[in-house]
Amino acid sequence: MAARYPMGTVGVLALLLSTLPLTGCPKKQLVTFDNDGVLNAKIRRTDYGVPHIKADNLESLSFGIGYAFAQDNACMLLDIVARYNSRRSQYYGPDKVPGSGDSANLITDFSYLALGIREQAEAGYDQLTDTTQAMLSGYSKGFNLYLDHTGSDNLDPQCAGQPWVQPIDDLDMLTALLGTALLPGAGNFLAPIFLAAPPNTSYLPTPVTPAGAAALRPERTLPQVDAQAVAQQATLPSTAGANPQELGSNAWAIGGDLSANGRGLLLANPHFPHSGILRFWQFHSTIPGVLDVLGASLSGTPGMVNLGFNKHLAWSHTYSTAEHFIVYQLDLADSDPSGMTYLVDGEPRTIEQRTLTLNVAVGPNTVLPFSKTVYYSDFGPMLVAPEVLPWGNDQPGRFVAYSIKDVNRENFDIVDHWMAMNLARNMEEFKQSFVNFDGVLFNNTLAVDRVGNSFYIDDSTVPDLSAVAEQALRTDPTLQQARELLGFSVLPGNASVFDFSGPVPYERAPKLERRDFVQNSNDSYWLTNPAEPLADHSILYGKTGVTQSLRSRMSQAMLRDSTGPDGRFNLDDLQASLFSERAYLAEAVLADLVTLCQAQGDTPVEVETSVEDESTTVAVNIADACSSLSQWDGRYQKDRRGAHVFREFAQQFALAPQWVNPFDPNDPTNTPNTLDPNPSVLQQLAKAVLVLEAAGVAPDATLGEVQFVEYTQPDGTPSGEKLPWEGANNVEGGFNVFRSIAEDSSLIPRHVYPPLPGSQISAEGQGYQVSQGSSWIMLVNFTRKGPVARGLMTYSQSIDPRSPHRDDQTRLYSEAPRLRPLYFSEKDIRAHTISEINLSYPLP
Structure with missing residues (x-):
């Protein structure tokens, strides 16, 4: 167990202190456990099925959150619990694909048993803080009440009547949390x-x-x-490695010197799977006078908001380059x-x-x-x-x-750390949460407050x-x-x-405070703000002085050139930047690439390719592809033609970049640059043409015709309805990015169109199947009257195919990417309430 993980009195004291204003006079204190023998919670849902849960103590609040989550995603939590508690083989058999011999369920079950997370949960439960125990207890009771109210046979058809539909308990939930903690480390080594x-x-x-x-x-x-x-x-x-699933995110924390109103402004844009155990879910938690926080959390998180805002601060996370x-x-x-x-x-x-x-x-x-x-x-x-x-x-x-x-083994800080962030009323209290706890696991954290301070820290848990x-x-x-x-x-x-014996302490973690901005797009801490590069931290935090990803360079470019006429950002500017669908590589090389291929004309380009494991030379006419590129403006919007041609070129270019000017650590956001117009570039474009021919996709197709979201039927077959999808990809240096993934660590049925080798395009799917990327999008601006926020859950709130909230936000994005208001004030919640239930549960 890491040095800072045991909490006991420290955790309780930290939460008690968070209820004291700067004057030191006590305000209403947080009550952890219910004290009248009955858990009570109110759940109001507003547009798009967003739940707003209110209670007078933490256990009752988590009880309401567990019930609301079950309404939307009961099957998902049951699958998560089965995974981390080593029960998949019992219910599904040894193989993920029945009869295949892949032994995937045996591997998962025995390896999590070997990692000892259930044993650790059982041994460590009594040492947890009241906060963590109350939230685990309330959440599991709320989830179970929904199962009791609904009945196994009436659940989401993806799990209705299945033997693995069972009540859960506190230890099941704690085991799942301890398993999630290992996701960036030992969880990648199950086989x-x-x-x-x-x-x-x-x-x-x-x-x-x-x-x-x-x-x-x-x-x-x-x-x-x-x-x-x-x-x-x-x-x-x-x-293995630090991030085999290519989990990513963008986050900007804009301070008062760069925001239009001089107050904090946040862009949160995680790029997580659209299915499986790492889906986000939006909710709003309120304990009057104590807690008022809105945002989203990963499925199975027992009541605390992972990325969100309260009346005083807003924060987001990005996947860290650090090793754990x-x-x-x-x-x-x-x-x-x-x-x-x-x-x-x-x-x-x-x-x-x-x-x-x-x-x-x-x-x-x-x-x-x-x-x-x-x-x-x-x-x-x-x-x-x-x-x-x-x-x-x-x-x-x-x-x-x-x-x-x-280093995340036996990390019992998770609930307490995020709850301390949820409760923070100023930046000092927010930073104190990182002093007291080490529970953000694998994330960078970026935050702004209502007076315009911005803060970055990589206090992901790193071996000391x-x-x-x-x-x-x-x-x-x-x-x-x-x-x-x-x-x-x-x-x-x-x-x-x-x-090593524990994690790097707060004092030696990379961190930066600014009044203009801090940002991260999954490169290391080094260029959090290029005006003040960071260095001299453990090698395990990631590389410095190295080439930045194309997406990071796109982020830095937009921070320079996408402000409003006043040279500052407001919410509209952030939204316009996010949905500009720009791609850094296109802005850097498209014009030169078109000039080069136009000069080639109809003359074929000879490339080496492999046919049935034998190398052969093929002559490829690139004229049609070049024509499409010449008419493309470099944006990955639905109606643009030629965008997919450039993506396939970018796939080839990434294997052997052709730059005139190499990377210069003294100019890291602008180098390398300038396309080297040589025969290799033409061969890369020719190989892109071959990929598109193999996929059966025309070079003049629109992006909306070849990039799509398609839901899966409960039996695992595709629905047949492909929703056009806007957005770029990491390979071309987009900011609002999407991709296809084959594995989502869930056994909920999901149809996957297999991609062609060396590409993300599928011949069977006739394009790019979107299953990962921009997920929970949140923009927050603090004003004199409080926070004003917009957001979208691109894959919607629920996985239940019967729910109107399974695809309502998905269709909103597909029609035209835009954000919806996030209702935070009581006035707005009342005005937009579409349903309300009052839950009551007598404790045994």
């Missing part, structure tokens, strides 16, 4: 944990035979495991050929083994227990990734093994390495090479000086 076994030892689970019983027939009980499919899931570095774990290379003792002994500071240590058991559905109405041996060093679970992280002799002939240590370990990662060629190749840090496990 390597599953595969980990000493030399000449099987990693496979085995059926548990009751004592005294005859042996069970293997053909009836053992899941058929496709070893190649399992190994493929453990392939590195594609499944270390993989340790163990030097195995030659004296123990079993590979179960490793050396630290010259002393032998024994690798521990434990037997874990879970239930697996092996046939209709047949569930049997299976056991598996898992292994641990003192750092954490053992790993095996074929040909990369072996257990035994590696390629240089060393006798080694690997183990992972995640010793100076020796830091120096080794910066100077040792072998460690540097491994870090570049794998995307994460590997340290020697043979000396205790390389170990």
Whole structure:
């Protein structure tokens, strides 16, 4: 457990202090648990189904939030609970694709058991603060009340009547939180944990035979495991690194020197999956006189707002480049050929083994227990990734093994940290939440207050390495090479000086306060504001002095050139910037690319391509593609023709950028620049043409004809209705970006159109299927009368196909991207209420 995680009195004191004004005189205090024996909450829904929940204590408030979330997304929470509590194999069987042998459910279940999150929840629950316990308790009771009111058979058809529709409890929710905490670390190594076994030892689970019983027939009980499919899931570095899912976000915190009214102004624009366990959900929480906060949170978050605003501050998060774990290379003792002994500071240590058991559905109405041996060093679970992280002799002939240590293990700060932000009444209290807690996990945080201060911090949870370990990662060629190749840090496990005991403290986290702006688009902390570059922080926070992503450069460009006539930003300016659909690469090279391809004319461009694994030369006429590009203005709006041609060119360009002027760390937001008009560029465009031909997409199609959102039927088939979708992609340097993802970590049915190799376009789907990108969009401006906000949940509030709020905001965006008012004042809520319920639940 990290040094700052135990809270007890500290957490209670922090929340008590948050109820005191600057004068020190007490205001109405936060009441955590209900004190009259009955949980009461009011849920009012306004336009687009947004719930506004009001109660007089935290437990009752979370009770109402849990009920409201269940109304919209009951099946999703049940799937999340099953995932992190290792129950998928019990309900779904061992495979994600039944009968395939992919063992995906076995991998998830046994690996989360190995990570010990349920065990940690059970052991740590009594030490949680009252705040966390009250919210877990209330949320689970509210969710269960909805299940009781509705009945399993009347739920969303995606889970109605299924055996995994079960009441949840506090420990289920806490386990899910602890699992989410591992998302940027050990949660990316589930297959390597599953595969980990000493030399000449099987990693496979085995059926548990009751004592005294005859042996069970293997053909009836053992899941058929496709070893190649399992190994493929453990392939590195594609499944690991800091951000394998390409989670992203944009955030601008505009201070009083750059806002039109001299007060704080915020743009929040996370780019998260549109389906699965990382969907956002909007809500508004009120405890009169104590708490009044509106925003959105990830599914299954028990009552606190992750990205939002109150009367005093607004904040957002972006996915940090920081690392949250270390993989340790163990030097195995030659004296123990079993590979179960490793050396630290010259002393032998024994690798521990434990037997874990879970239930697996092996046939209709047949569930049997299976056991598996898992292994641990003192750092954490053992790993095996074929040909990369072996257990035994590696390629240089060393006798080694690997183990992972995640700094977010047993992170019980999550609820308390976000609640402290939700309750903050000024920037000092907001910053104090980062001093007291370490619960934002994997995020940068950007905030503004009502008087025009802006603040940035990367206090995502980062291992606090010793100076020796830091120096080794910066100077040792072998460690540097491994870090570049794998995307994460590997340290020697043979000396205790390389170990860490907790996270980097607040005082040494990258942070910046400004009156003009702070921003982040998923590059490191370095250029939070180019006028004041940050440096001299742990190497684990990310790189400095390096080329910025095209999206980061687009962000910086818009901050320079997209203000209003007064040289300042207001809400309209922020919205216009977001939906300008600009793309940095297009602005940098489009004109030169068109000049180059027009000069080529109808003369074919010869390119090397592969046909049935054999290389061949193909002559490609690029004239039609060039014509479409010549008529395109560089914007990714629905009616634009040629945008997709440039996207496919950008895919090729990203593999081998052709710049005249290289990156200059003294001019990082403007370099590299200027297209080098050489034959390679023409070949890149020719390869883009081949991709579009393979997809069956014409070069003169509009973006709205080839980029779409399509819902999935409960049986997993596509709906057949493709909603045109506006927006760019990371590859071309867009700001409002979207992409397709194959995996959303959920077992809720979802149809995926497979993309062509080396592209994001699908021949089967005839275009780009949108399933990740701009999700919860929120703009906030503080005024003399309080916060004024706009927002949109691009994929809508609910996953229930029967709900009017499954696609209402989605269709709003599809018709023409725009934002809706976010109702925060009591007057506005009353004026726009479309439904109201009062919940009451007598406590046992």
